[in-house]
Amino acid sequence: MSDAAYTADEMMTIQAARMIRNGVTLFVGIGLPSAAANLARLTHAPDTVLIYESGTIGAKPTVLPLSIGDGELSETADAVVSIPEIFSYWLQGGRIGLGFLGAAQIDKFANINSTVIGDYNKPKVRLPGSGGAQEIAGFCAEVMITLRHNNRAFVKKLDFLTSGGYFEGGDSRQKLGLPGKGPTNVITDLGILTPDPVTKELTLTSLHPGVTVEQVVAATGWPLKVAAKLDSTAAPTSAELSVLRDLNERTARAHAGQA
Amino acid sequence: MSDAAYTADEMMTIQAARMIRNGVTLFVGIGLPSAAANLARLTHAPDTVLIYESGTIGAKPTVLPLSIGDGELSETADAVVSIPEIFSYWLQGGRIGLGFLGAAQIDKFANINSTVIGDYNKPKVRLPGSGGAQEIAGFCAEVMITLRHNNRAFVKKLDFLTSGGYFEGGDSRQKLGLPGKGPTNVITDLGILTPDPVTKELTLTSLHPGVTVEQVVAATGWPLKVAAKLDSTAAPTSAELSVLRDLNERTARAHAGQA
């Protein structure tokens, strides 16, 4: 435990990292998921197998990649395979333990939107789109989602369902035949949400230090369910903060190295 | 031209080799096809690309492989790919100019049997089966078949249709949707048969030296069509014979090297 000052993003990244079990095979996107995955690898989970959708299996980057195509990933990987292979034999093949996604919008059944804000054919904001997210959400044994908690992101109705969580809730995911369990944790800068075992509705189960239930409810675009017994997320330790900041600094130096 | 003594098998192999155009991509089976293909490569067709179904592309063996898995093939190849890839991206992909097959039985529409003699469920002789032959026959732009000419091989009705030539003749091959042109030459130890342009029935178009039409007709299990204008196959030259015999001797020495 530490009383060091830290940002809400650091809290979110560190908590996401903590939830990665050592040895898990982890399909990871760029950005916060990649930072959390590498933080886990550099702290309590050294045997975590990082898989990037560019086809790098067992990547051990010393700095965070800016893109999934960074040379850093293939040079440190146990194996590098083609894109058709990583999606068919590895992801669809059911070999990945944990998928790690960000999102622009999320609904109460942990379905996510990373495609458009507004109407698909006349969007207010055109986002990058699915990439590998649909299949990560569908085929990893388990999925973890991280995003900043606010009303624009936590919405009553998605503008577009890019990647399925629990769809209409209950057993609707299984009925569609998706093999993975679905999202088991949503980690935000305010707390942790987990799906109700039966209804699959996201429920606030842990608050980050200094955050109130009211704050989280206000930042959520639907009437948020709150667990009867609410946990308190442990504050980042100074060890965690120091490893994360070192990683981010190394990364910033490396990415500024050119142009 | 040469008056050197030669065997009927040598004539067949040498004639098959002659019909390989320089630069063609050639999907080749073990045995006589492999001998002819390599003879061609060592004589008039040095740029022929030899592809074996084990996944070796551009193999340049110095001795004939005993099996398609021989190390000789992969060590001399331009590229070695997996079995699923060689069959999907390369053969089915329509990239192979010429396929080269042997057979146990052939019918008048150049359909071949390499599966069983007798009934499939209670065979008199169980042969090895299709291997890659079905797809070679289906997808190469053109197919060449070599086998010894006799009544047991050239039959009225196949015991089993392993690989399609012209099926029922006429346009029946195109109707089935097979992209390749089908067998364009059948080279035996007696002569050369080519399909009629319209009916697709195999027609004797060339006689090897010293062979009579009567001999070929007698060795064929159906009433054989004979071309009005019959060619005479040129006898093996001493150069051809010498390259082929060197290759066979090198191969025999290499294969006896162990055990």
Add this chain to the structure above:
Amino acid sequence: MTPDLIYDQLIGAGCVKKIIFSWGGNPGVGSLHRLRDAVENGWPHPIEIEEHAHAGMAAAYSAGAANLPFGLLRGYIGTDLVKYNQRIKFINCPFTGVKLAAIPAHRPDVTIIHAQKADRKGNVLMWGVVGVQKEAVLAAKRAIVTVEEIVDDLNAPPNSVVLPSWVLSAVCEVKGGAFPSYAQGYYQRDNAFYKAWDVVARDRETFKAWIDRHVLGTKDFAEFKRSIASFNNEGATSHV
């Protein structure tokens, strides 16, 4: 799959009628602003989009390479993409009844890729993150490969990714041709340029000035690279 900055440049320059893609961002940075401007505002003109997920694109390229009419995958089930992309259909497994997605094969008229080495015969060797490049080449009617260097002998390790010359239409030596991306074993990804591009592309006028000066205003790739080098030295934000 992932339109990189080159697509943003082509779109902004008005050269694109339609894009087929599965992830349209500036990797690690954010938006492709020219793509967004075209889709959101129809500038410089509206473009048609055919959108997939990565797995669907990969399956469609593989199908193209394999001369299959469609690619088969689990995926797309329950998502909104199927409402907007009519080229995603579903079929049932004839053995199990399981519902699977089918995507028509990609068969590009031309595929252009960049690789590391070619030999003098035109056989090409690539390594590292090879992506879907082999499939894109084999699926195409014609394929052009630019390489970092042409060598006497590829010295290809066993089972490496080699494209024989006879599946290619042209091989050209273009040193630095992956810019601003990287060529493993030759140079790193120019991550700073990707970040700088965000500033250039965000604004129509800044973009136009950039493309006029560095692309339309240069006569070949060598001059483009010299022009870009001065751009980099001056700094992205201070200069177009």
Add this chain to the structure above:
Amino acid sequence: MTPDLIYDQLIGAGCVKKIIFSWGGNPGVGSLHRLRDAVENGWPHPIEIEEHAHAGMAAAYSAGAANLPFGLLRGYIGTDLVKYNQRIKFINCPFTGVKLAAIPAHRPDVTIIHAQKADRKGNVLMWGVVGVQKEAVLAAKRAIVTVEEIVDDLNAPPNSVVLPSWVLSAVCEVKGGAFPSYAQGYYQRDNAFYKAWDVVARDRETFKAWIDRHVLGTKDFAEFKRSIASFNNEGATSHV
């Protein structure tokens, strides 16, 4: 796909109930006589056969590795195999109507392959003719890999065929384990043994004597190899 001599030995020894294959011969030599005897005469007992073409087997392994219920290919059309193998069906492309073959995915209970190297963590490297081994491993419920040697560092070239330890159930060092086939970089295929096998396997009694002496009569692989070495020295035809 191609049952090698090991299958002939297993079949002759009565250990096989069913084989699934696409080419059942002694490569470059001729017949697998024990396979023939089982199929033609039911000796030592009848075996069930499920027969494919190579492309169908490859597609079925790939489908298994990819967790698809079936493999899709052009092929089998107009051939007699479809009359005897009920596991070959046809479907129509939902876009073009083209008729394509569908084969249920292979999902072996156990796959056993031989590769060249493993590191101490159990990551496996293979090279050369890799065949369908990767797919067979990834399609299987459990996979066992024997290797020529276990090393500190695989020193795998880029994009080589590596199976990470976490997809494998067991990795065992068995030098010479590919016998009578070869391990590229270690030893050649024992082509003479393949030829000698033709003589051994042609006759039931000769086969039984061989398997009694060299397989059932030896306690492990090392002893089997010593026993085989004496067999080779004495000559295949003079001795069982």
